[in-house]
């Protein structure tokens with residue numbers, strides 16, 4: 691699509707190395723880019739056709755650099771449908787990554803825990819998704835250069851990548867849970883009745899992002915891993931009020947653990963390629 695080529699051209703003018711790995715950093719998780727060597731930040735407003743990030747905890751920059759010895763790019767802040775973006779704009783960064791030659795994408799988010807065995811501060815590898823946002827970024831004409839009209843969704847993540855990550859984390863004694871993420875539109879948090887319904891349908895986590903990005907990544911064939919930070923128990927479970935300030939606070943509290951898990955996730959890419 692012309693738009694993605696234009697985005698790429700603008701970005702490429704500033705780059706010396708093309709990224710191999712891309713990351714989307716969820717609410718309060720943008721601090722990860724502090725670990726990048728030789729960082730280069732490009733404001734979303736400089737990229738033609740790129741939406742702007744409006745949510746607190748999402749600073750709105752693409753940060754390039756080296757992380758664990760690999761060339762990477764991270765979105766400090768993502769686009770949510772509830773911000774008023776068109777659904778195809780929410781997923782547009784994925785196609786920019788594809789144009790840049792990215793092979794592996796790590797999507798992260800903050801979420802509410804529905805599964806009672808989860809606690810705030812847990813990190814969960816998302817192994818499946820439920821689209822209760824009822825929007826699909828592939829609606830409209832299909833651009834066959836990126837992928838098929840009807841992409842398969844039977845395995846949303848790269849399980850070989852997850853397997854290596856799990857074995858590394860086990861050795862490092864870092865806990866990683868697994869679960870299904872359910873997307874709701876937001877921006878209001880869910881009601882307790884909605885959470886009971888999502889639980890009935892098999893959801894372990896609830897959040898307001900990620901699913902459009904996953905669909906786009908599957909469409910264009912980028913290897914994917916999804917890590918969710920449980921920032922709170924979902925509505926009604928603990929009888930407490932939910933606030934975005936608390937979401938960002940918990941994401942910050944687990945900074946060392948989250949950073950370590952992402953380091954292992956990127957190291958794992960090297961092992962899956964051996």
Ligand SMILES: O=P(O)(O)O[C@@H]1C[C@H](O)[C@@H](CO)O1
Pocket residue numbers: 715716717745768770798799800801876897898899900933934937
């Ligand atoms: O971008 P993510 O999914 O990490 O952010 C979550 C969902 C909402 O945007 C916000 C609610 O607190 O955090």
